[in-house]
Every structure is written in C-alpha cells, then in structure tokens.
Amino acid sequence: MNIRPTLATASALSVSALAAVTLLGAAPAHATEYSSALKIRGVQYDAPGTDSNRCSGGNTTQEYVTLKNYSRTATINLKGYLVKDAAGNSFRFTASHSLQPGDYVKLRGGNGTDSDANNVVYRDNCNFMWNNSGDTIYVYKPSGPGSDSHKYTKSGNDRDGNGYISFHS
Structure with a gap:
C-alpha cells in the first residue's frame, strides 16, 4: 500500500x-509482524562442511529451521502448517506435532525419524531448501494466513559467519 x-x-x-x-x-x-504465536526462531541455512545433498552421506540434515511456540498458554498443533522459501520449495506438516508453550521444533532436511521427544521433524527430501547467499522463509497457518516470515542475507544477517541466524529470542 x-x-x-x-x-x-x-x-x-x-x-x-x-x-x-x-x-x-x-x-x-x-x-510484517504477524500476531501468531508460532514464529521462526532461527535458521541454519548453511550446513557445516561442504554442501552435499546426497541422501546417504550428505549433510542436508544439518540444515534446519527452528519454529517456536511463543505463547504462554496455548498449545499449537503443527498439522497443516506450511513452510516455504522464496523459490516456492515447501514442506507441509502432515502429521500432528504439538508444541506446548515455549516449545520448539527443528525442521531438518534429509531423512530421519520424526520425534516429539527430540523436537525434530524431517522433510524427507535430501535437497537443500535454504540458499546460502540469502533467502526468505515463510510460515503459513493451515487456514492460509501468514504466521511468520523473515528475509535474510549471508552478508547482512550472519555476523559471525557460522551459517546460523536467530530471529526471535
């Protein structure tokens, strides 16, 4: 506008x-600041080591985005939430995964066993999702409206050069 x-x-x-x-x-x-309690806590956009998106022996599982429930009282079920990048690569949570107030989940690349106890969900896709030079992360509620989004660049946001950027403390 x-x-x-x-x-x-x-x-x-x-x-x-x-x-x-x-x-x-x-x-x-x-x-844009959304009123949703589910926010992007941070992103490991550049997996440690040399990028290799092989399903066996690659390092895509080291790339992840952390989503956190910032509510003090409400539990959030991630079923139906959509996570996308600027190019349209996406992941939709198809199973129930409840985040208690203050809880978080790491959405990792690659294959693995989802675990509520270990706060991890795998995309079951061995391709990297987040661009090392910069990207935009979008999180959408199951009903369609935005929950959170952040744009980052390696040079502008990753001051220590470790491949990880925090957005909400």
Missing part, C-alpha cells in the same frame, strides 16, 4: 510526521 499525501495534506503534516507516513508506505513485505 502506497500512501501519497496530497499537497494540502502534506502542508498540514509536520516534516517528521510526513517522513513517518512515507516510511510506512515504503515498508518491505518481510517487515
């Missing part, structure tokens, strides 16, 4: 108010 004040409106606004209106109109889509 672009907000373009008319000349009459602009003259009635202070310079700082006009700047605020201009900034609001120019806010990037990835800056």
